[in-house]
Amino acid sequence: MGTDDSKRQAADRKAGHDWSALVTRIQERMFLSQLDIADRCGVARQTVSAWMNNRRAPGLYAKRALLELAAEAGVLEESEAPAGVMPGEHDELKNARQLQTLLKQMTPESREEVLEFARFKIARERR
Structure with a gap:
């Protein structure tokens, strides 16, 4: 050193x-x-x-x-x-950046599965 x-x-x-x-x-x-x-x-x-x-x-x-x-x-x-x-930036922005980082590491097929799951969760929460 x-x-x-x-x-x-x-x-x-x-x-x-x-x-x-x-x-x-x-x-x-x-x-x-x-x-x-x-x-x-x-x-x-x-x-x-x-x-x-x-x-x-x-x-x-x-x-x-x-x-x-x-x-x-x-x-x-x-x-x-x-x-x-x-x-101390907004949690939504931090979450979006983390999600983007994770998605970049996935295959296109896996990304689509994650998006489908997110759409499912949103639709379910709106009920």
Whole structure:
């Protein structure tokens, strides 16, 4: 581990940031793989693995991307959010984003089944 990375990890610990736990919460809430998170943060999959195993701390741009992703996943406290990121956005918007993320990971046939089920539930609730 490089000196810069060690300093970054020490500063994060002092500030109370646990990047490993945050990445895990994102992964569990949004059903994303390490590769999916890496793509969203602009890093390699191995880098995400290193974050999750506390071998590396994210750099400045990756931290911003992780916090935005965490806000989208609804796993951020308001005090953790960077400027311009609204963790307290409406539940409907959070749910829509999560649903969109899940649907993208499904086959077209599975997506259609989910939509049919949603239509069924809506019709049933209107009775």
